[in-house]
Amino acid sequence: MTGSAQGRLLHPLVRDNGKLRQASWDEALTRAVAGLERVKKKHGPEAFGCFSCSKSSNELNFLAQKFMRTAIGTNNIDSCNRT
Amino acid sequence: MEDTDLIILWGSNAREAHPVMFHHMMKAVRRRGAKLVIVDPRRISGSEFASMYLPVNVGGDVALANAVGHVILEEGLQNTEFIEAATEGFEAYQNTVQSYRPEDVEDITGVPADSVRELARLYAHSERAILCWTLGITEHHNAVQNVHALINLALLTGHVGRYGSGLAPLRGQNNVQGGGDMGALPNRLPGFQNLLDPDIRKRFADVWGVAVPEKVGKHQTAMFEAMAEGQIRALYVIGENPIQSEANLNHVRSLFDGLDFLLVQDIFLTPTGERADVVLPATASWAEGEGTVTSSERRVQRMRPALKPPGEARDDLWIVEELAMRMHTPGWSHRTAEQTWDELRSLSPMHTGMSYARLEELGGIQWPCPSEGHAGSPFLHARLWERPVVGKRAPFVVADHEPTAEQVDQEFPFMLTTGRRLAAFNTGVQTRHYAAPRGHHEKLEMCSEDMEKLCLEEGDLCRVSSRRATLEVRVTRSRKVHPGLVFMSLNYPDEVATNLLTLDATDPVAGTAEFKATAIHIERVRAAVPVGHAVGEAVDSHHA
Numbered sequence: 064m065t066g067s068a069q070g071r072l073l074h075p076l077v078r079d080n081g082k083l084r085q086a087s088w089d090e091a092l093t094r095a096v097a098g099l100e101r102v103k104k105k106h107g108p109e110a111f112g113c114f115s116c117s118k119s120s121n122e123l124n125f126l127a128q129k130f131m132r133t134a135i136g137t138n139n140i141d142s143c144n145r146t
Numbered sequence: 147m148e149d150t151d152l153i154i155l156w157g158s159n160a161r162e163a164h165p166v167m168f169h170h171m172m173k174a175v176r177r178r179g180a181k182l183v184i185v186d187p188r189r190i191s192g193s194e195f196a197s198m199y200l201p202v203n204v205g206g207d208v209a210l211a212n213a214v215g216h217v218i219l220e221e222g223l224q225n226t227e228f229i230e231a232a233t234e235g236f237e238a239y240q241n242t243v244q245s246y247r248p249e250d251v252e253d254i255t256g257v258p259a260d261s262v263r264e265l266a267r268l269y270a271h272s273e274r275a276i277l278c279w280t281l282g283i284t285e286h287h288n289a290v291q292n293v294h295a296l297i298n299l300a301l302l303t304g305h306v307g308r309y310g311s312g313l314a315p316l317r318g319q320n321n322v323q324g325g326g327d328m329g330a331l332p333n334r335l336p337g338f339q340n341l342l343d344p345d346i347r348k349r350f351a352d353v354w355g356v357a358v359p360e361k362v363g364k365h366q367t368a369m370f371e372a373m374a375e376g377q378i379r380a381l382y383v384i385g386e387n388p389i390q391s392e393a394n395l396n397h398v399r400s401l402f403d404g405l406d407f408l409l410v411q412d413i414f415l416t417p418t419g420e421r422a423d424v425v426l427p428a429t430a431s432w433a434e435g436e437g438t439v440t441s442s443e444r445r446v447q448r449m450r451p452a453l454k455p456p457g458e459a460r461d462d463l464w465i466v467e468e469l470a471m472r473m474h475t476p477g478w479s480h481r482t483a484e485q486t487w488d489e490l491r492s493l494s495p496m497h498t499g500m501s502y503a504r505l506e507e508l509g510g511i512q513w514p515c516p517s518e519g520h521a522g523s524p525f526l527h528a529r530l531w532e533r534p535v536v537g538k539r540a541p542f543v544v545a546d547h548e549p550t551a552e553q554v555d556q557e558f559p560f561m562l563t564t565g566r567r568l569a570a571f572n573t574g575v576q577t578r579h580y581a582a583p584r585g586h587h588e589k590l591e592m593c594s595e596d597m598e599k600l601c602l603e604e605g606d607l608c609r610v611s612s613r614r615a616t617l618e619v620r621v622t623r624s625r626k627v628h629p630g631l632v633f634m635s636l637n638y639p640d641e642v643a644t645n646l647l648t649l650d651a652t653d654p655v656a657g658t659a660e661f662k663a664t665a666i667h668i669e670r671v672r673a674a675v676p677v678g679h680a681v682g683e684a685v686d687s688h689h690a
Binding site: 070071072073074075076077078083088091092093094095096098099100101102105106108109110111112113114115116117118119120121122123124125126127128129130131132133134136137138139140141142143 | 318319320321322324325326327328329330331332333335336341350354356358359361362363364365366369372373377378379380381382383384385386388406407409412413414415419420422423424425426427428431432435436437438439440446449456457458459460462463466467468469470472473475476477478483486487489490576579
């Protein structure tokens with residue numbers, strides 16, 4: 064079912080020259096961390112927000128809030144409670 | 147739900163939007179003879195099974211609830227013992243509802259006074275009664291007041307804290323409840339623990355090895371405002387599609403385009419993902435991952451992987467851990483879902499007794515479950531029935547009628563209310579690829595009288611404008627809506643982006659936008675079958 068549904072993301076994607084292209088996990092994670100750290104250094108932790116997933120598990124939501132509070136350093140996190 | 151005597155669905159299209167829950171409600175109706183009452187601006191399909199349907203006006207909910215309260219007090223049907231022993235603020239409530247005689251507020255509520263009186267008697271006389279609501283109550287700029295108006299009715303009659311009686315907001319996703327429970331909230335730590343309490347913050351800091359930030363964060367709506375002001379520069383979006391789900395979409399899109407960095411983690415490439423700098427492919431947690439979810443009735447249940455994730459998709463937990471570890475955050479490592487859950491249990495007292503082993507053994511446990519000897523809590527607030535009451539009394543909170551943020555006028559004479567359709571889920575990211583018996587098409591639902599007035603035929607293409615945007619959509623005849631009221635869903639945004647029209651007036655406490663009330667203008671663009679027909683002329687002649 065889900066595994067074969069059209070449109071599933073099969074690879075990490077990164078943006079180059081305005082376009083998304085396929086990337087390895089290592090490259091995508093390196094880019095993700097670089098992007099997060101760049102904004103954190105320039106604007107501080109309050110410049111971040113996270114929308115966490117109300118279709119995903121409790122464990123994911125627990126880790127998402129822990130990530131924002133410990134790795135980023137902000138309480139700017141919400142889940143889909145308001146739509 | 148199956149053992150109650152009265153189910154009131156207030157602003158809840160459960161038959162279409164919560165079909166599984168509705169099935170359980172029907173068990174009460176069919177097996178036990180429970181009564182079902184539907185309060186909704188639309189005569190939704192569940193009304194066929196209801197003993198009463200109350201056609202409340204969009205935005206008339208507080209006035210209607212207060213009118214029900216008025217009748218209960220006028221006829222002396224309140225539970226005086228419960229009010230005196232377990233509540234506070236009754237006098238102010240009594241004073242407020244005095245001015246909501248059902249006959250006097252008919253224009254606001256849209257409900258004949260006789261029906262209001264009948265509902266008041268039915269609710270007060272039922273041995274057990276459950277009042278359910280969904281987004282018809284909460285997607286308003288005065289959402290919190292709407293909820294208080296309903297809670298007041300439960301306090302007035304004592305329909306709370308007993309088996310088969312209570313208040314039940316039905317959740318819209320499989321784990322909305324869990325998202326809040328887990329502390330994915332700007333002002334609460336896991337287990338709804340107060341972020342502002344230094345002792346609680348210290349408990350978390352001791353386990354995490356990192357201080358917990360003290361400053362209360364921003365909820366989603368406030369984050370949008372902070373993006374508009376350039377304060378929020380980076381977003382991490384996990385499994386959400388705000389580019390299509392939020393009100394006043396043109397505004398939301400411009401906010402996303404202004405970000406310095408957007409990280410998206412999802413199972414599909416959504417329009418939100420298409421704007422991202424990095425997109426990380428995740429597993430579908432309900433079929434491919436290990437973990438738990440929490441239902442509307444606070445029941446924590448296990449999920450187990452049945453399928454292998456496609457391509458290089460990785461487990462959600464692994465991804466978050468990997469990001470934290472690469473940022474050299476103390477205390478993070480790759481762990482199993484159960485190890486993560488055990489950390490949560492050690493920090494959240496209401497989850498402490500819920501080991502994976504017990505969740506499997508008992509087939510799910512309802513919180514609070516403070517210890518491994520505890521069976522879980524099938525319903526809340528039983529303490530209100532202990533004498534004297536243990537802990538705080540339950541407060542009546544006075545709610546007064548407030549008109550919707552947008553009103554119809556000459557320029558925008560129709561009220562558009564929005565919602566969901568059967569066989570579709572939110573912005574359609576997960577459902578648009580599946581076959582559906584009625585197809586995946588969005589239509590503007592309008593009553594016969596209004597279609598005649600606008601010279602519209604079934605399937606005609608219409609141009610719909612609000613104060614924010616214009617879009618085109620085909621019209622369909624509907625017996626669910628009454629003159630002046632039209633309906634569209636948000637389920638097919640690639641075809642008809644309904645939320646371009648909606649208004650981002652939000653509740654000051656909850657931050658929820660008023661998706662349920664948009665003033666719009668409707669005009670015909672062309673007929674349903676334009677083949678060989680001079681379209682422009684047709685439009686002109688109909689407008690002449």
